Amino acid sequence: MAKLVGSGDRIGLFVLPFLLVGVPLNLRFPDFFAVGGPPVALAVLSSIVLVPGVTAWAWSVVLILRHVPRDELITSGPYALVKHPLYTAVALLVLPWAGFLLDTWLGALLGLALYLGSRLFAPAEDAALARTFGDRWEEYRSRVRLPWL
Secondary structure (H helix, E strand, O other): OHHHHOOHHHHHHHHHHHHHHHHHHHHHOHHHHOOOOOOHHHHHHHHHHHHHHHHHHHHHHHHHHHHHHHOOOOOOHHHHOEOOHHHHHHHHHHHHHHHHHOOOOHHHHHHHHHHHHHHHHHHHHHHHHHHHHOHHHHHHHHHOOEOOO
16 A cells, blocks of 8 residues: 555645644635635636646546556656646646635645645655666656656
8 A cells, every 4th residue: 555655645744734724714714715706717717727637636546556556657648747747736736726616725725735745755756766667767757748747
């Protein structure tokens, strides 16, 4: 099971305080977190962004469940674009925009915390992948389109 987690456990612990403080505050002071309805334009934009976000997240999960137990490096699908598409999709394309649809800035705050946590812990995950896959990891890393995400 630990093999499937990557840095997810450390990232989750990093985000947990934001979640534990943010959700009760959002419930207690919803007007403070409100984005204003959301306005029609924000609701439409949020819906549009959520489609590729949820798609990339779900696709990443399927690839992880299929390839990681076989000790295979994943280089296709969303992984051809971004080294860590699961973290990136949830942090930048799912949480903020779902939050806006739910009329709260909390999703953006949690997305930011998740993104920062993933950037903080990604180097250790990358180092483990480099040790495990060697030249195949280096080749993949050199050709991924958005290596900084």
